[in-house]
Amino acid sequence: MSLTLTLATVLKKPVKNSYHVVLVDDNSQTMGQLTSELQTAVSRLIEASRFKGKLADTAISYGTDNNTGLLLVGVGSQDKLNGGSLQKIAKAIYASLSSLTKSAVISLGDSMDEVSFGQLALALLNQSYTFDIYKSQKADKPTLKDVTLLVSADNQPAFDTLLQLQHATAQGQSLTKDLANQPPNVCFPAYLAEQAQSLANQYPELLTVKVLGEKDMQQLGMNCFLAVARGSAHEAKLVLLEYNGKAAKKDKNSKTKGKKSSLEQPIVLVGKGITFDSGGISLKPGLGMGEMKYDMGGAAAVMGMIKALCEARLPLQVVGALACAENMPSGTATRPGDIVTAMNGKTVEILNTDAEGRLVLCDTLVYVQRYQPKVIIDMATLTGACIVALGYVRSGLYSNNEDVIFELEQASESAYDRVWHMPLDDDYQEQLKSNMADMQNIGGMPAGSVTAACFLSKFVEDIPWAHLDIAGTAWQSGKEPTATGRPVPLLMHYLYRQAAQDAV
Ligand code: BES
Ligand code: MN
Ligand code: ZN
Numbered sequence: 123m124s125l126t127l128t129l130a131t132v133l134k135k136p137v138k139n140s141y142h143v144v145l146v147d148d149n150s151q152t153m154g155q156l157t158s159e160l161q162t163a164v165s166r167l168i169e170a171s172r173f174k175g176k177l178a179d180t181a182i183s184y185g186t187d188n189n190t191g192l193l194l195v196g197v198g199s200q201d202k203l204n205g206g207s208l209q210k211i212a213k214a215i216y217a218s219l220s221s222l223t224k225s226a227v228i229s230l231g232d233s234m235d236e237v238s239f240g241q242l243a244l245a246l247l248n249q250s251y252t253f254d255i256y257k258s259q260k261a262d263k264p265t266l267k268d269v270t271l272l273v274s275a276d277n278q279p280a281f282d283t284l285l286q287l288q289h290a291t292a293q294g295q296s297l298t299k300d301l302a303n304q305p306p307n308v309c310f311p312a313y314l315a316e317q318a319q320s321l322a323n324q325y326p327e328l329l330t331v332k333v334l335g336e337k338d339m340q341q342l343g344m345n346c347f348l349a350v351a352r353g354s355a356h357e358a359k360l361v362l363l364e365y366n367g368k369a370a371k372k373d374k375n376s377k378t379k380g381k382k383s384s385l386e387q388p389i390v391l392v393g394k395g396i397t398f399d400s401g402g403i404s405l406k407p408g409l410g411m412g413e414m415k416y417d418m419g420g421a422a423a424v425m426g427m428i429k430a431l432c433e434a435r436l437p438l439q440v441v442g443a444l445a446c447a448e449n450m451p452s453g454t455a456t457r458p459g460d461i462v463t464a465m466n467g468k469t470v471e472i473l474n475t476d477a478e479g480r481l482v483l484c485d486t487l488v489y490v491q492r493y494q495p496k497v498i499i500d501m502a503t504l505t506g507a508c509i510v511a512l513g514y515v516r517s518g519l520y521s522n523n524e525d526v527i528f529e530l531e532q533a534s535e536s537a538y539d540r541v542w543h544m545p546l547d548d549d550y551q552e553q554l555k556s557n558m559a560d561m562q563n564i565g566g567m568p569a570g571s572v573t574a575a576c577f578l579s580k581f582v583e584d585i586p587w588a589h590l591d592i593a594g595t596a597w598q599s600g601k602e603p604t605a606t607g608r609p610v611p612l613l614m615h616y617l618y619r620q621a622a623q624d625a626v
Contacts, residue, residue, distance in 0.1 A: 125267065126267065126289075127246060127247065127271060127289070128269070128271070129271050129278055129282055130272055130273075131273065131274065131275045132272075138190070139189040140223065140225045140227050141190065141192065141193055141223045141226045141227070142160060142192050142227050142229070143219075143226055143228040143229070144192065144194055145194075145211070145228075145229075146175040146195070146196055147197050147199060147200045150173075150175060153200070153231065153234075154228075154229035154230045154231030154232075154233050155229065155231040160192075160229075164194065167192055168181070170183075171194075173194055174196065176196045177197060177207055178213070178214040180214050180218050181193075182218060191223070193215070193218050193226075195218075200233075204238075205538025206538070208241045208245055208538075211242065211245075212245035212246045215246065216246065216249035216266070220249070220264040222266075224265050224267050225267065226266065226268075227270045228270070228272065229272045230272055230273050236284060239273070240287075240288055240536065240537075243271070243284070243285055244291060244537075244611060248292055250266075251607075253300065253303045271285075287618055291430050291434075293429060293430060294426035294427055294430025294431075294607075294614065295430075297422075297429045298419075298422045298427075298610055299422075299426075299604070301421075301422040301425060301426075302416050305415060306398035306414075306415040310397045310398075311351075311358055311397060312357065313397075314395055314397070314425070315359045317425065318331050318361045319331050321425065321428065322363065327369060328365055328366060328435075329428065331361065331364070332361075332362040333359055334360040335357055335359060336351065336358055339358065339360065339485070344360075344486075344488075346464045346465075349460065349462045349472060350482050352452075353402055353403070353450040353454060354450040356397070356447075359447075361443070361446060362441060362442070362444075363442040364385055365442070366385060367431060367435060367436050385439045385441065385493060388438075389441075389499070390441045390442075391424045391441070391498075391499050391613070392424070392483065392498060392499070392501070393424035393444050393500070393502070394417070394421060394445055394503060394504065395418040395421030395422075395446035396414075396448065396482065397415070397417070397418045397447070398417065399414040399449045399476070400449055400450050400451060401476035402456060402476060402478065403456065403457055404476040405476075406476060412603075413599060413603055416503060416597040416603070417479070418446065419503045420503060420596070421445065421446060422605070423501050423596065423607070424442040424443070425442065426607065426610045427614065428440070430610060430614050431614075436621045437621055437624070440617070443486055443490050445482040445485075446482075451475075455475065456472055456475050458474060459471070459472070459473065461559045465484075465488040468580065468581075469561075470484075470559055471556040471557075471563070472563050473556075477563045479502050479503070479504045479505075480504065480578055481563060483502060483504075487578060487582055498585060498586070499526075499587070499588045500587075500589050501592050502591060503593045504575075505570050506593060508594055509593050510571075511571055512594055513594055514598070515540065516541055516595070517539075517540070517590045517612075518541070518544045518575070518589075519531070519542060519544060520544050520546050520590075521543075521588035521589070522586065522587050526588050527543055529616060529619065529620075531543065533612055533615035533619060534609075534615075538611070539609050539615075541590065541612065544575065546576060546579055550565070550569060551576050553565035553569075553576075561577065563577065571591050574591070575589050590612075592608060595608045
């Protein structure tokens with residue numbers, strides 16, 4: 123991590139070799155407590171620069187030493203402060219200081235509640251992400267390394283815990299982004315399996331990895347999954363990462379001593395890992411097809427989650443399942459009209475080979491039920507229709523369980539990694555009826571994101587399950603496409619609360 127955040131309550135000595143950051147609202151009110159000396163300097167700078175405190179506006183005065191100075195950042199109206207404005211504020215701070223100084227101090231006092239503090243911290247940590255391994259001309263290395271957040275003594279203990287969680291989250295997100303940004307000639311299923319293995323090597327006491335190849339899938343009858351990979355030169359892989367954050371505890375009062383796989387009712391995270399989605403025989407149009415390297419964003423998020431869990435060492439048992447395949451056209455590729463049998467015995471008529479995500483996911487959902495999960499959460503860049511419905515702001519949330527819906531909605535707002543609850547009514551299943559098989563893999567134009575989720579629901583038996591359609595949120599599309607690392611913040615908040623619930 124190139125940026126480290128630390129908490130402090132009072133400054134032991136005057137700020138040396140550091141920029142002081144002061145947040146100012148549109149009434150020229152400063153946030154946090156300031157020493158009278160600093161308050162004077164702030165008032166002077168506000169006047170000299172005609173500073174209005176507009177959101178993300180900045181004013182700077184350079185100190186006499188190279189590394190010192192004062193930065194004002196506008197926050198707009200204090201009661202309108204939310205996750206979005208905090209992200210803009212973080213961006214403004216980083217842009218102003220990243221190549222100016224090694225360290226900075228931000229006065230917050232008790233001007234922020236826990237939720238806002240967490241959002242600001244994560245936004246700051248995420249500023250330093252870059253992906254330039256394929257550029258000959260690298261951007262200059264940022265100088266900013268340490269940021270101290272000055273908070274009130276009352277808030278310090280709670281904020282400290284949250285800050286640790288956000289450091290872990292940012293590290294997970296950074297891995298998610300790195301994997302997703304990799305080009306599809308580098309990142310294919312075996313690459314993701316290798317990355318999982320190297321993650322397990324970094325945390326041997328917490329992680330076990332298992333990789334199923336196409337032979338294993340044949341034996342298990344995962345023919346929907348296999349159908350997607352048939353046109354590709356790359357072998358499909360189902361990667362399982364088992365995180366046992368209770369391992370240390372368990373060995374002491376060991377009921378399960380000596381048993382190798384000791385996960386009891388884990389939380390299972392499933393990610394769509396299509397390393398390139400050409401559409402297959404139902405070939406996609408060429409424009410923007412390069413962005414379909416991000417079709418493994420779900421799997422990348424699951425791997426990032428596992429890394430974040432290892433960093434945060436949450437006392438939970440979690441399985442990450444990465445459903446990895448490449449969707450390509452060829453003479454051996456699946457044809458529209460092919461009928462295959464899924465692992466649970468259901469037959470599927472594949473009428474569009476571009477609706478491949480649900481095919482790798484349905485067999486994976488059946489497979490992971492052998493862990494007897496407490497809950498399954500899958501995440502997938504599943505449908506363009508979800509972008510039509512929710513744009514690039516909220517991920518689609520589908521679930522068969524009211525509690526899971528509530529908990530994910532809560533976590534998503536606190537993490538500012540937002541979701542919107544979408545319907546799963548039985549009536550939609552009509553659209554998936556096939557003339558030839560138990561179901562077909564497409565449901566036509568209307569409610570395309572819903573029918574995709576309905577398809578998945580047919581493969582989950584009486585287990586709390588949620589599906590996140592992250593087609594619009596996993597990466598930023600357009601002129602400068604880049605991975606966002608979503609929904610790692612949402613799920614880390616969710617798992618953090620699950621761990622807290624388990625503890626009582
Ligand atoms: N990976 C795509 C969905 C997608 C498209 C995500 C654009 C993000 C941006 C998925 O595999 C797909 O192709 N879905 C089809 C489904 C259709 C054939 C029923 C789609 O959305 O068009
Ligand atoms: Mn597709
Ligand atoms: Zn896809």
